[in-house]
Amino acid sequence: MTMKMIMDLDTGVDDALALAYALSFEEVELISVTTSFGNVTLENATKNTINLLDLLGHSHIPVFEGASSPWGETSYEPQPHLLRIHGENGIGNVDLGEPQRQPSKQCAVDFIIESANKFGKELILYTAGPMNNLADAIKKDKEAIEKIGKIVSMGGALTVPGNVSPYAEANIHRDPKSAQYVFDSDIPMTLVGLDVTLKTMIKGTDISSWHPIGTTASDAMVELANYYYTNEFDDADIGGAMHDPLAVEVALNPSIVTQSTKINLKVETKGEAKGRTIGNLDLLNRQFKSMTVCLDVDSVLFTQRFIERMQHVLSHGD
Numbered sequence: 001m002t003m004k005m006i007m008d009l010d011t012g013v014d015d016a017l018a019l020a021y022a023l024s025f026e027e028v029e030l031i032s033v034t035t036s037f038g039n040v041t042l043e044n045a046t047k048n049t050i051n052l053l054d055l056l057g058h059s060h061i062p063v064f065e066g067a068s069s070p071w072g073e074t075s076y077e078p079q080p081h082l083l084r085i086h087g088e089n090g091i092g093n094v095d096l097g098e099p100q101r102q103p104s105k106q107c108a109v110d111f112i113i114e115s116a117n118k119f120g121k122e123l124i125l126y127t128a129g130p131m132n133n134l135a136d137a138i139k140k141d142k143e144a145i146e147k148i149g150k151i152v153s154m155g156g157a158l159t160v161p162g163n164v165s166p167y168a169e170a171n172i173h174r175d176p177k178s179a180q181y182v183f184d185s186d187i188p189m190t191l192v193g194l195d196v197t198l199k200t201m202i203k204g205t206d207i208s209s210w211h212p213i214g215t216t217a218s219d220a221m222v223e224l225a226n227y228y229y230t231n232e233f234d235d236a237d238i239g240g241a242m243h244d245p246l247a248v249e250v251a252l253n254p255s256i257v258t259q260s261t262k263i264n265l266k267v268e269t270k271g272e273a274k275g276r277t278i279g280n281l282d283l284l285n286r287q288f289k290s291m292t293v294c295l296d297v298d299s300v301l302f303t304q305r306f307i308e309r310m311q312h313v314l315s316h317g318d
């Protein structure tokens with residue numbers, strides 16, 4: 001049985017790296033990418049996704065557009081710190097030109113529902129942006145989404161401070177109401193948050209092994225990864241966190257997780273702690289726990305595997 005996967009991305013730099021990394025797993029078929037606002041506008045997320053798939057030699061994989069703004073809002077502009085971390089265009093200011101194809105006409109939510117009904121347990125849904133598309137899909141057809149084999153999301157922070165505020169991780173902070181809706185649905189999912197992604201930092205020395213590959217794809221990835229690791233934190237020596245690539249690893253190779261906890265979560269939707277993911281007091285004694293939150297991973301093994309697998313992916317093409 002070949003597993004199928006949908007990736008839901010707000011295509012910034014670590015989403016781009018996650019996309020390339022996912023393509024290195026031949027045992028899983030990436031059937032589409034759905035896009036969302038987040039690191040960039042929806043329009044730029046779609047443009048970056050199409051360009052990256054084409055650059056990586058996967059122009060047959062369709063792209064479906066999703067949400068353009070958070071639940072309860074009608075517009076979205078990426079904040080200045082995002083332009084610093086991911087570059088003005090979301091992919092480290094690497095110019096991949098105008099996309100040579102259009103996104104599919106069907107919307108992301110309908111495609112996710114259709115795929116859930118078609119593939120059921122064989123489908124992995126991976127999200128690495130705000131949870132808006134997933135929330136909309138649950139709202140429209142919860143029964144269909146319940147059929148999905150595995151849902152893995154990059155988001156949240158349980159045991160560490162946030163990255164956009166002392167409390168909140170960016171993907172949840174950008175659209176806390178949709179995340180709350182997803183958590184309230186009680187659909188089981190795995191959360192790959194800052195607790196583990198901040199343990200997977202890469203720096204120039206890691207990226208340098210991609211330099212000699214010399215393909216158009218490797219040159220672009222080297223440039224965008226170098227941009228990101230020097231800009232995610234004020235001090236470039238910290239490196240860049242492989243948030244979204246680690247979530248791919250957890251989805252496709254769960255044994256990388258060395259510690260996790262089962263918990264019912266809630267999200268603070270307003271105020272100073274907006275976006276905070278925390279245990280749901282009302283459900284503390286309920287036996288069923290909908291979330292599996294990753295607390296520790298074998299970060300050395302992951303980083304090594306990530307760098308090596310990327311070498312293979314980036315070797316294809318000219």
Ligand code: BDR
Pocket residue numbers: 012013014015039128129154163169170171243244
């Ligand atoms: C998450 O937020 C986005 O900026 C990144 O792509 C990642 O998905 C990290 O908090």
Ligand code: CA
Pocket residue numbers: 009010011012014015038039128129244
């Ligand atoms: Ca992301």
